[in-house]
Amino acid sequence: MNKLRGVARCGLPFPPPTKIIRFQRQGCTNRPFYHIIVADVKSDIHFPPIEQLGTHDPIANENNEKLTSLNYERIRYWLSQGATTSRPVQELLGLAGFFPIHPRSYMTAWRNRKLAEETSKIETTGTNEQEKE
Amino acid sequence: MFKIVPKLQLLSKYEAVNFTKYELVRFRKRKPIHLGTAKSKLFRIPERPNQPEEERMELLRIFNNYRTTMKSLRNFFIVNHSSEFVEASEDPEESRRLFEEDFKRCSAINDQWxxxxxxxxxxxxAKQHEEEVTxxxxxxxxxxxxxxxxQEAIEEIVRKEKEECKTIITPDMLDKAIEYALANPVDYNFALESNGEKIIGRNTKPSSNQEDKIVAKQ
Known part of the structure; x- marks a missing residue:
């Protein structure tokens, strides 16, 4: 079956994805909360999922932690069934160490670093000028 | 068409004509999209984000790496998971037995459920039925x-009506009633004082005689 896979799609490496691992928003207004679910690619966002694989809380708690839970065993199973992953889930799994770190994570990191440097520079120069005065 | 833009007539047939430059006939109310934004309205177009070449190349490199790694990872997951089944199905008899055992176990759980x-x-x-019956x-x-x-309210009305019916003068009682009325004439010419005294007669004046005064029934 694995050998035939390439033939069926004119040399493309994988069968067309029918399942996707993605976020499903579960919170209320102004309070996002996400379930990590596996669903049909074309299913509506409000449809009940095939299976829940974890949760993600994008708002930091009192200890400044963003809590996430993941069921690696089932994620591994669904990936073996040919399920794809959405970009946010890829980023999250990259940060969790399950996937390689997503390029966007690197990009946001270096952009934030650059911005922080610039702001710190402006602050230091601003304070110096005030001291001189 | 050529009558509308006479300048076009001067062009030789070998010269290429860019018709998109000209708006020959305005057959709709909207300005055609190929005419572009007016010079005075160019400020409406937002500026393109300026991405440094270095950053672009770096992103291209790490995205290529990421895609390659993910492809191999997906292959790994697919092959790795399916290999378990391959091992189990080497001996058809054995795999059949394993499958049946697993099926029995699962069906027992299912039966219990x-x-x-x-x-x-x-x-x-049962509870729902009982609730419905009650x-x-x-x-x-x-x-x-x-x-x-x-029913009680109706009977009450009927009873009251019946009581009132007793004083009604029927044709049988008519003669008796006439006789009674003639025998007991009633003089309605009287006046009442504020303290309830009844002064009989049309032209009488109030007197101190107590016999003339009759205390009215309250």
Whole structure:
């Protein structure tokens, strides 16, 4: 079956994805909360999922932690069934160490670093000028 | 077409004509999209984000790496998971036996679930039935009570009417009533004082004689 896979799609490496691992928003207004679910690619966002694989809380708690839970065993199973992953889930799994770190994570990191440097520079120069005065 | 833009007539047939430059006939109210934004309205177009070449190349590199890694990872997951089944199915007899064992185990669990669910379902439906019956009985009693109250109210009205009927003069009692009226003439020419005294007669004046005064019934 694995050998035939390439033939069926004119040399493309994988069968067309029918399942996707993605976020499903579960919170209320102004309070996002996400379930990590596996669903049909074309299913509506409000449809009940095939299976829940974890949760993600994008708002930091009192200890400044963003809590996430993941069921690696089932994620591994669904990936073996040919399920794809959405970009946010890829980023999250990259940060969790399950996937390689997503390029966007690197990009946001270096952009934030650059911005922080610039702001710190402006602050230091601003304070110096005030001291001189 | 050429009559509308006479300048076009001067062009030789070998010269290429860019018709998109000209708006020959305005057949719709909208300005055609190929004419572009007006010079005075160019400020409306937002500036393109300026991405440094270095950053672009770096992103291209790490995205290429990422895609390659992810492809191999997906292959790894697919092959790795399916290899378990391949190992189990080397000997067809053995794999058949394993499958049947697994099926028996799973079906036993399923039967247990079905049994529990059946009990719960029966309990639920019995309770629901009982509730419905009690509700219906309560409704019947309530309706009966309502009907009884209505009947009592009607009977009360009838009773009152019957009592009032006794004073009505029927054709049989007409002669008696006439005789009685003639025998007991009533003089309605009287006045009442504020303290309840009745002064009989049309032209009488109030006197101190107590016999003339009759205390009116309160």
């Amino acid at each position: 079905n049994k529990n669910q059946k009990e719960r379902r029966e309990k639920f439906f 509700f219906a009985l309560n409704r019947i009693e309530l309706e009966k009570k309502k009907a009884q109250e209505l």
